[in-house]
Amino acid sequence: MANRGRDVSVPLPLCVVGGGAIGMRHVEVSQGSEQVRLTAIVEPFEQRRKELDAMGFPVVAETADVPGDTLAAIVATPTPAHFESATAALDKGWAVIVEKPVAATLDEARALLAAANDKGLPLFTGHHRRCHPFSQAARNAVGNLGDVVGVQGLWSLRKHDSYYDVDWRRRPGAGPLMTNLSHEIDLMRFILGDLIEVVALTSSARRGFQIEDTAALAFRFANGALGSFLISDAGVSPWAFEAACGENPAIASSGQDYIRIIGAEGALEFPSLTAWGRSGPGEIEWSKPHLRTGGPDFKRVDPLFEQVNRFAAVVGGAQDEVLCTGRDGIAALEMTLAAALSGKIGKPVAAGEVPGGYNGT
Numbered sequence: 001m002a003n004r005g006r007d008v009s010v011p012l013p014l015c016v017v018g019g020g021a022i023g024m025r026h027v028e029v030s031q032g033s034e035q036v037r038l039t040a041i042v043e044p045f046e047q048r049r050k051e052l053d054a055m056g057f058p059v060v061a062e063t064a065d066v067p068g069d070t071l072a073a074i075v076a077t078p079t080p081a082h083f084e085s086a087t088a089a090l091d092k093g094w095a096v097i098v099e100k101p102v103a104a105t106l107d108e109a110r111a112l113l114a115a116a117n118d119k120g121l122p123l124f125t126g127h128h129r130r131c132h133p134f135s136q137a138a139r140n141a142v143g144n145l146g147d148v149v150g151v152q153g154l155w156s157l158r159k160h161d162s163y164y165d166v167d168w169r170r171r172p173g174a175g176p177l178m179t180n181l182s183h184e185i186d187l188m189r190f191i192l193g194d195l196i197e198v199v200a201l202t203s204s205a206r207r208g209f210q211i212e213d214t215a216a217l218a219f220r221f222a223n224g225a226l227g228s229f230l231i232s233d234a235g236v237s238p239w240a241f242e243a244a245c246g247e248n249p250a251i252a253s254s255g256q257d258y259i260r261i262i263g264a265e266g267a268l269e270f271p272s273l274t275a276w277g278r279s280g281p282g283e284i285e286w287s288k289p290h291l292r293t294g295g296p297d298f299k300r301v302d303p304l305f306e307q308v309n310r311f312a313a314v315v316g317g318a319q320d321e322v323l324c325t326g327r328d329g330i331a332a333l334e335m336t337l338a339a340a341l342s343g344k345i346g347k348p349v350a351a352g353e354v355p356g357g358y359n360g361t
């Protein structure tokens with residue numbers, strides 16, 4: 001692969017494309033990492049460029065203006081622009097992390113992966129939750145539950161109204177399915193394996209946009225387990241990934257678990273990894289009390305910092321089993337779009353049934 005075998009004692013020269021909300025978090029962690037060196041922020045809009053320049057950031061208008069020694073990019077443009085931005089980065093010969101969802105449609109996502117493969121360049125998707133120690137531990141802990149029967153999740157955070165002042169966030173490619181459920185799907189895949197079917201009810205009754213504000217979903221996994229999820233960015237609650245773990249400086253912590261995983265031999269709350277299981281010998285069944293075991297104390301990390309360091313290591317030739325690959329990103333996008341399509345047509349949608357050009361509306 002291109003860039004493999006470079007001297008990893010030298011920080012990876014990397015640019016961030018898109019100087020918005022998450023782009024600036026990538027800038028922050030890149031500037032704090034010894035594994036990478038920020039060469040530029042690519043920001044096409046003059047006013048924003050001026051602001052970034054005044055703050056002392058190295059900012060350029062387009063990919064062509066990025067310093068020539070750059071070897072990698074994090075693409076953090078609006079989702080509908082991912083394809084164009086990531087294609088431009090791959091054309092420069094850069095290794096790429098593209099923010100989630102990997103693209104607006106499956107056709108675009110598959111074309112990106114094909115381009116990366118043709119050029120021998122690493123392509124990852126920014127489903128950063130995998131980089132938390134508790135996510136990796138959950139993957140191992142489900143092995144103690146016996147056959148997994150099901151999973152139940154709830155993600156409900158009320159976004160501030162001005163979040164939706166940004167035009168693209170009210171349009172196809174955005175909304176809590178593409179923006180937030182895509183993370184949940186990747187996380188469920190990471191912990192429990194492939195999802196193969198989804199049925200959904202969607203509603204825009206609270207915010208009144210073209211995109212949904214709330215959805216109730218049911219999933220089927222390849223291993224036979226089932227799942228259900230309620231997701232909303234209009235409803236106030238302490239139950240959501242970011243509130244549970246406090247990873248996002250812009251979102252208040254609650255410390256509340258928001259997912260329960262159920263197996264034939266026990267159950268697990270996430271992300272605390274509080275476990276419920278056998279309290280004695282013999283058949284484990286409903287007349288017997290459960291033994292409750294609190295989860296371990298996990299080291300708190302900034303997952304974006306972990307992600308960029310892992311990325312730098314892979315570009316230097318390391319193997320990685322945690323980062324979300326381009327292929328993983330496509331799988332998460334497929335079931336996210338399947339959920340949107342199901343909500344639209346009122347029927348279950350299986351993997352393989354989402355049209356390549358479908359963008360979720």
Ligand SMILES: NC(=O)C1=CN([C@@H]2O[C@H](COP(=O)(O)OP(=O)(O)OC[C@H]3O[C@@H](n4cnc5c(N)ncnc54)[C@H](OP(=O)(O)O)[C@@H]3O)[C@@H](O)[C@H]2O)C=CC1
Pocket residue numbers: 017018019020021022023042043044045048076077078079081085099100101126127128166178179
């Ligand atoms: N992993 C995570 O935790 C998160 C991921 N995301 C994902 O990141 C992406 C960006 O979201 P968010 O940060 O909220 O969006 P923002 O709108 O805050 O930021 C996008 C930035 O990209 C700029 N931009 C627009 N088009 C281009 C282009 N063609 N080339 C370069 N820059 C461009 C925008 O400029 P201007 O404002 O002037 O239009 C803006 O500065 C989305 O795909 C989203 O799903 C978002 C939040 C968290």
Ligand SMILES: O=C1CO[C@H](CO)[C@@H](O)[C@@H]1O
Pocket residue numbers: 179180183242248251
């Ligand atoms: O990707 C994401 C989208 O938005 C959320 C809130 O802004 C983030 O926390 C999340 O990681």
